[in-house]
Amino acid sequence: MKGSVSLLFVLMASSAMAHREDTPINSGSELRDWCKAESEATLIGKGLTPFNWSASYWDQGNVLMAKGKWRINGSDVTVECRIARGAEARFAMMSIQDSQ
Secondary structure, three states: OHHHHHHHHHHHHHHHHHHHHOOEOOOHHHHHHHHHHHHHHHHHHOOOOOEEEEEEEEEEOOEEEEEEEEEEOOEEEEEEEEEEOOOEHHHOEEEEEEOO
16 A cells, blocks of 8 residues: 555646646746745755846747846855746756856
8 A cells, every 4th residue: 555655646746847837827927936946956866055136037929038046155146047938847958057
């Protein structure tokens, strides 16, 4: 029975992840929120502790843009994200760069 419970958890987690990646991003505020969550997860995965998120967003024609900043160990880390309006989140692009 223990193995069945573990398998069920893995299947539920996979289902939730697939759904999140298939969610369309239709506005700059949705991209900003996606950018925050994805960059925070990436930085934490590298053993860093990001805090004090700030961001702005805009669109250039049909492309949504977001630019944010985390504070890490006394330095600013810039995050830039972009996606075509209405595209699924899995097609969003993100870059993270140290401001120094």
